[in-house]
Amino acid sequence: MHSGEAVVDVRNLCVAYGTFEAVKDVSFTVARGSAFGLVGPNGAGKTSTLKVLAGLLRPSGGVAFVQGHDVVRERNDVVRNIGYMADFFGVYDYLTVREYLAFFGGMYGLTGGALETGIREAIGMVALETKRDARIATLSRGMKQRLYLARALVHRPAVLILDEPASGMDPRGRDEMVRLLKTMIEGGTTIMISSHILDELRDLCTVFGVMEAGRLVGVHGLHDGDASITADVRYLLSTSVAERERAFSWARTVATVTQAEVVPDGVCVTLAGGDDAACALVRSAVEAGIRISLPRATASDLKDMFLRMTKGELS
Numbered sequence: 196m197h198s199g200e201a202v203v204d205v206r207n208l209c210v211a212y213g214t215f216e217a218v219k220d221v222s223f224t225v226a227r228g229s230a231f232g233l234v235g236p237n238g239a240g241k242t243s244t245l246k247v248l249a250g251l252l253r254p255s256g257g258v259a260f261v262q263g264h265d266v267v268r269e270r271n272d273v274v275r276n277i278g279y280m281a282d283f284f285g286v287y288d289y290l291t292v293r294e295y296l297a298f299f300g301g302m303y304g305l306t307g308g309a310l311e312t313g314i315r316e317a318i319g320m321v322a323l324e325t326k327r328d329a330r331i332a333t334l335s336r337g338m339k340q341r342l343y344l345a346r347a348l349v350h351r352p353a354v355l356i357l358d359e360p361a362s363g364m365d366p367r368g369r370d371e372m373v374r375l376l377k378t379m380i381e382g383g384t385t386i387m388i389s390s391h392i393l394d395e396l397r398d399l400c401t402v403f404g405v406m407e408a409g410r411l412v413g414v415h416g417l418h419d420g421d422a423s424i425t426a427d428v429r430y431l432l433s434t435s436v437a438e439r440e441r442a443f444s445w446a447r448t449v450a451t452v453t454q455a456e457v458v459p460d461g462v463c464v465t466l467a468g469g470d471d472a473a474c475a476l477v478r479s480a481v482e483a484g485i486r487i488s489l490p491r492a493t494a495s496d497l498k499d500m501f502l503r504m505t506k507g508e509l510s
């Protein structure tokens with residue numbers, strides 16, 4: 196039915212608010228233990244997509260699975276397996292840090308010793324030990340954000356869904372969060388994280404889905420943390436046949452593209468400037484409205500995934 200390796204599997208997802216379509220025919224998969232970044236400007240449909248995956252919003256079309264569970268029909272199984280951090284704070288100012296985590300841990304079904312352990316570990320992971328009995332109202336904005344992350348961790352979920360978690364954090368808090376999330380990925384946690392700022396996700400994510408106006412306009416795989424690559428790199432930009440000439444003309448206008456040629460699957464470009472240039476290329480594609488997927492030509496596993504996705508053949 197669906198791949199055992201895909202922890203998140205989204206197929207032809209649509210979300211409508213009344214007659215307005217906020218998410219249009221979006222399909223992607225997230226492999227176990229990876230970090231998938233959803234990037235795109237405000238209003239692109241990131242939050243709507245993540246809410247569907249968290250079981251909080253019913254899609255108007257398509258299906259989505261988290262760990263093989265249908266987010267609509269098996270919502271309870273989904274909720275138990277995920278930690279969700281929304282893009283806003285709840286108002287619980289009168290609770291202490293400990294009470295807040297106990298409340299949400301309880302909602303996830305934790306009791307007794309398991310609840311106490313979950314609370315202690317979550318507080319430790321976000322370094323709020325000294326604020327354990329402080330009221331939330333007295334915390335700084337960055338501390339509140341960390342507490343909110345702890346809430347998503349308290350039941351040790353296999354999948355973390357984080358909607359713009361870095362907003363409101365200072366640079367140090369952001370670095371600490373990235374470090375924490377990296378440790379969790381090493382431990383086998385799968386992470387989906389959104390941001391309207393691509394650079395915020397560069398240190399963490401290895402695969403990026405780029406959304407604009409409700410559509411997934413590109414998926415970009417990055418080598419594992421290898422930001423030191425500065426040599427020219429060849430990429431295959433997969434495009435539809437209809438878009439090929441337009442993509443070729445666009446590619447030749449991008450400053451960091453040193454060479455471009457039309458090939459059977461799309462357009463092949465040589466990029467100078469390493470991963471920064473690759474990110475800029477994706478940004479430029481979004482701005483120009485070019486629909487591409489962008490696997491590094493050497494990453495055959497990623498490439499296969501993208502090719503399946505672009506043909507809509509997720510099985």
Ligand SMILES: Nc1ncnc2c1ncn2[C@@H]1O[C@H](COP(=O)(O)OP(=O)(O)O)[C@@H](O)[C@H]1O
Nearest residue numbers: 212215217235236237238239240241242243244
């Ligand atoms: N509850 C809602 N009712 C009507 N429109 C909504 C609602 N939530 C979001 N939208 C609209 O859907 C689009 C996508 O929103 P959202 O998923 O929040 O995007 P993003 O997280 O990328 O900023 C936006 O145009 C937004 O105004």
Ligand SMILES: [Mg+2]
Nearest residue numbers: 241242282358
């Ligand atoms: Mg949002």
